[in-house]
Each structure stands twice: as structure tokens, then as C-alpha cells.
Amino acid sequence: GQFQVGLTDSLTYHRTDTTSIQAIGYRSGENITIRMTSGSNSVPGFPNWGSADSNGVLSYLWQSPPGATTGSYNVTLQGSTTVKAVLDTQLFTLFPTNITIPQLVVARTALERTETQTFTFNPVYLSGVAVQSGTVTIILVEPDSTTTHYATASYSLINGMFLASYTIPLTSQAGSWAASIRAASFNDGYGNIGPLVGVTHGFSVQPAQLSILVSVQNKTYSPSDVMAIYASVHSPDGSQFTSGTVYAVLTPLNSATRIGSEVSLYYVSSQARWVGSTVVNSTDPAGVWLISVNASDTYGNKGAGSGVAVVNGSIIQPASEPLSLFYFLLVAGVVGGGLAGTLLFRRLNSTDAPFEELYAMTGGQFQPPTSLMIRGESGSGTTMLGLQLLHENLEAGKSAVILTYDSFPSELQRQMKGMGWDVQKYIDNRSLQFIDCYSALVGGETSIKDPIDFTEVSIQVSSKVGEAKGPVTVLLDSFTPIFNSAQVRHAINFLRVLAAKVKNDGGFFILTGTRGSLPEAVESNLESVVDGVIDLQIVRRGHRLIRFLTVKKVAGHQIGFVEKEFKVVQGRGIVFRIPRLDVGFLERK
Known part of the structure; x- marks a missing residue:
């Protein structure tokens, strides 16, 4: 039979332990074959070879992997020239190992609800070799000691440690939380279990x-x-x-x-x-x-x-001064009264002119199919100008649609009623219809679910335009909220398509907006979408706020590049201010 000698430093090992193999009686430098089997199978990596030292001693180390087969192992050595009467052979037994977790680490000792807590730990086998496989459940307990959450930790190659994370719910309890890994809950996937003693770490959760x-x-x-x-x-x-x-x-x-x-x-x-x-x-x-x-x-x-x-406070408009004998006497006084008299004369030398004065500036009335943009500062009258143009077309027997992004339809109706325009009859016979996008913007109920869903809005505009018997005037008031809520390219494309749709049906498309609310390049792009542009301005002179209108362009019209003062008068609408008398002689004086 075989005589067993002490080739290994122990008869029992745990996985990842290092087995020390040593044998004597070989020639110096002799090549020695090392065989290791588990049952009838060779252990991966064997046979292997080693060389005897100058004293004829072979020394060899083998570390078993975490997933090595457990049970009985046999080691045999055979020299290339030395023949021993009794072969060098040794049996030993390999057992599963245990896992130890020195501590559980939390990234933050205090955090707010909805923030994410990160847990890390470095488990090791009994040999001290780091564990790099398997998973473990970290148990999180809220301050009531009952409500429980779970996070699964796994090995991170990037971080070189086990890692888990958990986002604290917005509705969870504030106070001291406990995170723990229970005893014997870790398995590395090979049947090695741990830890022998559980680990716990606390942290604090605060309201968000x-x-x-x-x-x-x-x-x-x-x-x-x-x-x-x-x-x-x-x-x-x-x-x-x-x-x-x-x-x-x-x-x-x-x-x-x-x-x-x-x-x-x-x-x-x-x-x-x-x-x-x-x-x-x-x-x-x-x-x-x-x-x-x-x-x-x-x-x-x-x-x-x-x-x-x-x-701003209320905009107070001065009353129109009557043309009287005093006025002509004043003219005579101004002629010899110097600069002060001239300034006073200019202030009084104005009277009201009807809305039709606008067409003297635009080179005639707007002829559909066409489109117009009205820009101005808040309070300058952009909405009122758009409504008055629309009302003129209603009076001419045409249909109209108002697309509201800046006011409730009821607010626009109130404004028109205040100007003395009876629009209820047009609403009743459906000559005037509203598409209420503003209510959706402020969270109200309306037929438009999403005012920035331009496909849905376009479908509704097309439907209402299609109901009309002839060309339709469409007023969009205003484009500013659209650009505040949607991407610029989508907003520009929506307005371009809408203008084309209205004009294709022979209609008049009007859009209003706040001047200066968009980048210069975007405003320039927007100008290219329309055929006409009117700019409104409001300036303060002393205690008075004065509105001015300038026509920037009207396609196909010879326009007057002059700035004209106007005002909004209850019961009348927009009224222009024009000179009573030619003041050219004052300029020449």
C-alpha cells in the first residue's frame, strides 16, 4: 500500500485558504510533476510542475477558489529522475468557508426625503480574501420599528466593494432609520455563508x-x-x-x-x-x-x-379739447410767444380722428388673404387693436375665430362690450367663436386638453374655419405664452402653419404679442411668417401715459413711416390724435 507523509501543512482547509505543499528527497533543480484530484477529477490547473531547490526540497502553494468543490482531495508528486519506493501522496479535506462583514457604511448620516442613501461594505472570507460575488438584502426600518424596506447589494467592479442604494419615499417617516444585514443572510453564490453576527448602521431622515x-x-x-x-x-x-x-x-x-x-x-x-x-x-x-x-x-x-x-395703475387719458375761439386766440399768442408758447400750442393742437385713420398709415385696408402681427408693451393696446380689426370684419358680415392664450373668452367679451360693440349676436349665430387655450394654461376646464399640443389646436381651428360659409378672420391673442411654454422651433412652425391655413381659405390671420419678450433672432423669424407688422408703444410723459402706433410693414402697400398717437376710449375703441391745424409754419418760424 501507500504510505502517507506530511506533504500539506494541514489535513483540513476552508475555501480560499492557502494549502502549503512541501516534499524532500529530490535532486537539486529536478522537475517535479504535481497532481491534485478531487474524487476522480483533476482539479483545474493541474497537473502542474515545480522545481526542487538546491537542497532537493519542493515547495508549492495552492489557494482554493471560493467556488472550489468541497470534500476529499489527493495530492501526489513525481520527480522526473528520482524514483521513490513510496510515492509522495497526501489526502486533505476542503470545507465551505464563512463570510465576515466588518461594518456597514452609509454615505450620509442625515438626508431628506426623496434623496438617495448609499450603502457600502467589504465582506471577507475567513482567509481574509475579499468576497466579489453574490448578493445580500439590506433591511431598512423606519422610526416606528415596523415599517420595513429592502435594498439589494451586489459587487461593484468600479468601486471594488459591495454597493446598494435606496431612495427615501416622500411619504416615509422622519426620524432615525436603521439599516442592517442579518446574520447568515449573505451567500456568495457558492454556498459560503455569513456573516456570523449581523451588522447595523443608523441614519436620520428629515422632511423634504x-x-x-x-x-x-x-x-x-x-x-x-x-x-x-x-x-x-x-x-x-x-x-x-x-x-x-x-x-x-x-x-x-x-x-x-x-x-x-x-x-x-x-x-x-x-x-x-x-x-x-x-x-x-x-x-x-x-x-x-x-x-x-x-x-x-x-x-x-x-x-x-x-x-x-x-x-401699472389706471391709464388716464386726457379729454379732447374743443376747438373754440380761445384756441384761435392762443395761436395768435403763440406766434409771438416764443418756445414756451409753441410747446403749449403743440399740446393743444390735436383732436380725435376715427379708427379709419389707421388705413392712411397702412396704405389702405388689409386685403385678405393676409396676415398681421401686432406687437407692443403690456398695456399698449395690442389686444384692443386686434379686437377692433376683427370687429370690423364681423360688421362686414364675415366670420371670426378668437384663439385665446392670454385671457379668458369672457374677459375679451367684456372688453368688446366696453367699447360699445355688440358681439353677443355674433356669438349666438356662431359668426364669432372662441377656442379657449388660456383656461387650460391656468388649470381650468376647456375643450383644449393641452394648449401646447399644436396638432390638437390646429384641428380645432380647421374645424371652426370649415364651419364658416366664407373667409374667416382668426385672432390669436397672444403668442407670448406659447413661446413661454413650448420650444421655439415648434412655436414658430405652429404659427407659420396656422397663418398659411387661414390664408389658404382666403382669411385674415392676426396675432398679438409682447414686443421684446423673445430673443431678437426669434422676433425676426416671426416677422417673416406674417405679411404685416404694427408696433405699439406706451411712454410716460409726466403723469400721463401715451400710446403710439407705427406701421413697420404691409405687403403690397405703400405705408407711411410715421408714429401716431392714439388712445383707447370707452364706447368707441381706438381713436387717433391728429393736428387741428398745420403747424408747419411753426417749424419754419
Whole structure:
């Protein structure tokens, strides 16, 4: 039989242990074949070879892998020249190993809800070799010691350690949380188990501090204007805050005095933001308003943000002075009265002219099919000019559609009624129809689900244009909110297609908007979409606000490049101011 000698340093090992093999009695430098088997199978990597040292001693080390077969192993050695009466052979047994986790590490000792906690640890076998396979469940327990969550950790080659992450829910409990790996819950995939003792690490969860971005339309508000308030509310992880209470408080800048009551905001999923609105009253203070928005929920998550809006007071228009004997006497006084008299004369040398004065500037009335853009500062009268052009066409027996992005339809009806225009009869016989996009923008109910879904809007415009018996005037008021909510190229394309659609049916397309609200390149691109451009301006002179109109272009018309003053008069609409007398002699004087 075979005589076993002590070739290995132990008769039993655990996986990943190092087996030391040593034998004597060989010639110096002799090549020796090393064979290792498990049962009837050779162990991967064997046979192998080694050389005896100068003393004829062979020394060889073998470290078993984590997934090595357990059970009995046999090692045999055979020299290339030395023949031993009894072969060098040795039996030993390999067992599964245990896994130890020294500690569980958390990336943050305190974090807010919706933020992500990261867990890391470095497990090792009994031999001290690092574990690089398998998974383990980390158990997370909320402060009530009952509510439990789970995160699965696995090995990260990039980080060289086991890693797991867990995002704290917005509705979870605030306070001290515990993360733990229970005893014997780790398996490396080869049947090696651990840890013998569980590990735990605590951390603190705090309510989420919500971030709020507040915005309003880029305009100056006047009495009776609807101020839409938009708030983008985000949790600490950047996700949308969609359920809770959000409201706005309005105050003058640098004052705690409230303006009106709280404004409730509602989440509009199609816009991914909270929306609310209020109406500017004539009794509200003018100036810069601070819009403070607060958000909270029943779980204690909260946040605040603010924005500003500019509000003007009532625009007071001077009454028209009658042409009287005093006026002619004044002229005589001015002729010899010097500069002061001339300035006074110019102020009084004006009278009202009807709306038709506009066509003297545009080189005649607008002849469909055509398109017109009316731009101006807030309060300069862009909407009113568009409505008056539309009303003229209604009076001429044509149909009209108003596409609202800046006001409720009822607000536009109120404005037209204030100008003395009876539009209810046109609404009743469907000569005048509204497509209400503004209500959808501020979170209200309307037939338009998404005002920035330009396909849906175009379909509705086409439907209403198709109902009419002849060419239709389409007023879009205004383009500013469209560019605030959609990508520029999509907005430009929508307006271009809409203008072409209306003109193709022989109609008149009018769009209004705030001048300066878009980059110069975008405004220039927008000008190329339309056939005509009218610019309105409002300037302050002393205690008076004065409006001016300039015609920039009208395709196919000889226009007058002059700036004319106008005003908006209740019961009449737009009225121009023109000289009573030719003042050329004053210029020559």
C-alpha cells in the first residue's frame, strides 16, 4: 500500500485558504510533476510542475477558489529522475468557508426625503480574501420599528466593494432609520455563508425641503388683467411635487401688506407645473409685486419660492379739447410767444380722428388673404387693436375665430362690450367663436386638453374655419405664452402653419404679442411668417401715459413711416390724435 507523509501543512482547509505543499528527497533543480484530484477529477490547473531547490526540497502553494468543490482531495508528486519506493501522496479535506462583514457604511448620516442613501461594505472570507460575488438584502426600518424596506447589494467592479442604494419615499417617516444585514443572510453564490453576527448602521431622515420656481408672463399688468401664476415645485431629488397644497400670497415689494386673498394653485400634469390666477383690481397698488408661493403636504414636506410682477395703475387719458375761439386766440399768442408758447400750442393742437385713420398709415385696408402681427408693451393696446380689426370684419358680415392664450373668452367679451360693440349676436349665430387655450394654461376646464399640443389646436381651428360659409378672420391673442411654454422651433412652425391655413381659405390671420419678450433672432423669424407688422408703444410723459402706433410693414402697400398717437376710449375703441391745424409754419418760424 501507500504510505502517507506530511506533504500539506494541514489535513483540513476552508475555501480560499492557502494549502502549503512541501516534499524532500529530490535532486537539486529536478522537475517535479504535481497532481491534485478531487474524487476522480483533476482539479483545474493541474497537473502542474515545480522545481526542487538546491537542497532537493519542493515547495508549492495552492489557494482554493471560493467556488472550489468541497470534500476529499489527493495530492501526489513525481520527480522526473528520482524514483521513490513510496510515492509522495497526501489526502486533505476542503470545507465551505464563512463570510465576515466588518461594518456597514452609509454615505450620509442625515438626508431628506426623496434623496438617495448609499450603502457600502467589504465582506471577507475567513482567509481574509475579499468576497466579489453574490448578493445580500439590506433591511431598512423606519422610526416606528415596523415599517420595513429592502435594498439589494451586489459587487461593484468600479468601486471594488459591495454597493446598494435606496431612495427615501416622500411619504416615509422622519426620524432615525436603521439599516442592517442579518446574520447568515449573505451567500456568495457558492454556498459560503455569513456573516456570523449581523451588522447595523443608523441614519436620520428629515422632511423634504421643496424648491419652487415662480414665474408670471413677461408683461406689465394693468387693472382688469388676469395674472396667471406658475410654480414649478420639485423635491430634493429633482422629481416633480404633484400632490399637496400650493398657494401664492401677493404683497408690494418690501412690504408685508397683502394684496387680495391667497391664490390657490393646482397641478396641471400636461404642463408639469402648478397654475393659478388672480385679477388685478383698479384699487390694487401699482409698482413691483412680490409673489410668494408656499408648498406643503400632510407629511411635513414644505418649501417656498418667490417671483415678481410689475403692475401699472389706471391709464388716464386726457379729454379732447374743443376747438373754440380761445384756441384761435392762443395761436395768435403763440406766434409771438416764443418756445414756451409753441410747446403749449403743440399740446393743444390735436383732436380725435376715427379708427379709419389707421388705413392712411397702412396704405389702405388689409386685403385678405393676409396676415398681421401686432406687437407692443403690456398695456399698449395690442389686444384692443386686434379686437377692433376683427370687429370690423364681423360688421362686414364675415366670420371670426378668437384663439385665446392670454385671457379668458369672457374677459375679451367684456372688453368688446366696453367699447360699445355688440358681439353677443355674433356669438349666438356662431359668426364669432372662441377656442379657449388660456383656461387650460391656468388649470381650468376647456375643450383644449393641452394648449401646447399644436396638432390638437390646429384641428380645432380647421374645424371652426370649415364651419364658416366664407373667409374667416382668426385672432390669436397672444403668442407670448406659447413661446413661454413650448420650444421655439415648434412655436414658430405652429404659427407659420396656422397663418398659411387661414390664408389658404382666403382669411385674415392676426396675432398679438409682447414686443421684446423673445430673443431678437426669434422676433425676426416671426416677422417673416406674417405679411404685416404694427408696433405699439406706451411712454410716460409726466403723469400721463401715451400710446403710439407705427406701421413697420404691409405687403403690397405703400405705408407711411410715421408714429401716431392714439388712445383707447370707452364706447368707441381706438381713436387717433391728429393736428387741428398745420403747424408747419411753426417749424419754419
